[in-house]
Amino acid sequence: MKIAVSGKGGVGKTTVAACLAKYYANKGYRVIAVDADPDANLAWALGLDYREASKIVPLTEMKDLIEERTGAKPGQYGSYFKLNPKVDDIPQKYGIDVNGVRLLSAGTIKAGGSGCYCPENILLKRLFKHLVVDRDEVIILDMEAGIEHLGRGTCENMDILIVVTEPGLRSIQTAQSIKKLSKDLGVKSVYAVINKIRSKDELEFLKNELKDFKVIGELPYSEKVRESDLKNISPCSSDDKFTSAVAKTADKINAFINK
Numbered sequence: 001m002k003i004a005v006s007g008k009g010g011v012g013k014t015t016v017a018a019c020l021a022k023y024y025a026n027k028g029y030r031v032i033a034v035d036a037d038p039d040a041n042l043a044w045a046l047g048l049d050y051r052e053a054s055k056i057v058p059l060t061e062m063k064d065l066i067e068e069r070t071g072a073k074p075g076q077y078g079s080y081f082k083l084n085p086k087v088d089d090i091p092q093k094y095g096i097d098v099n100g101v102r103l104l105s106a107g108t109i110k111a112g113g114s115g116c117y118c119p120e121n122i123l124l125k126r127l128f129k130h131l132v133v134d135r136d137e138v139i140i141l142d143m144e145a146g147i148e149h150l151g152r153g154t155c156e157n158m159d160i161l162i163v164v165t166e167p168g169l170r171s172i173q174t175a176q177s178i179k180k181l182s183k184d185l186g187v188k189s190v191y192a193v194i195n196k197i198r199s200k201d202e203l204e205f206l207k208n209e210l211k212d213f214k215v216i217g218e219l220p221y222s223e224k225v226r227e228s229d230l231k232n233i234s235p236c237s238s239d240d241k242f243t244s245a246v247a248k249t250a251d252k253i254n255a256f257i258n259k
Contacts, residue, residue, distance in 0.1 A: 002132045002139045007164035008174035009145035012195040016164050017142035018045035019236040019246040025100035030137040032102045042142045046098040047234035060107030060120045070119040081119050087127045108144050132157045159257050160189045166196040172209045193217030217249030
């Protein structure tokens with residue numbers, strides 16, 4: 001299963017990505033979780049102490065690695081570089097184990113047209129393709145917030161794109177924009193997960209506004225999940241009710257991917 005998780009900033013997409021990764025790991029799957037968000041928080045959400053998480057260097061900032069694999073120095077405009085760099089050893093060599101999940105901090109593919117970033121882009125795109133096409137682990141990709149990443153091919157070939165939403169019109173607007181762009185790019189399997197639900201009325205309102213989506217997850221608002229940030233613990237182990245809702249979401253994901 002290759003699952004990408006997207007949504008507006010602040011809706012809880014990293015929490016959803018982390019909890020899905022931990023769910024599959026606890027079920028005995030081998031899981032690689034990839035943090036492709038510049039505001040990297042996936043390590044903490046998986047349960048790594050924030051002091052240790054802050055020391056992780058994203059692949060896009062590993063200049064020696066980029067030069068070694070592509071043959072070009074990052075930021076060196078107009079240089080030649082390899083279009084098919086070696087990446088198969090990166091998950092094991094540069095990933096870290098966090099509570100049974102193999103974590104890769106990738107950084108993000110830079111905006112199109114910025115030529116000096118080409119070596120980084122090539123390395124990440126080749127890595128993403130390797131993870132999706134050549135590996136047999138469960139891959140969970142925590143994407144950059146918003147919609148810009150969709151034009152960079154980040155979620156190409158993923159089995160499913162999950163758009164996390166919360167009660168709020170801006171969240172809904174972003175979700176609808178993601179779905180439209182995804183359709184334009186040929187991404188067919190786009191589903192919604194509604195997070196931070198406080199009442200049945202909120203849920204019904206959101207479902208009505210997201211009527212173009214298949215909703216595969218309904219996650220309750222949780223003070224314990226919110227407080228996990230202050231307590232420096234993973235939100236995935238802070239609230240049994242929330243964890244149960246994530247498990248139900250995973251069951252629906254399995255059903256859609258395997259049908």
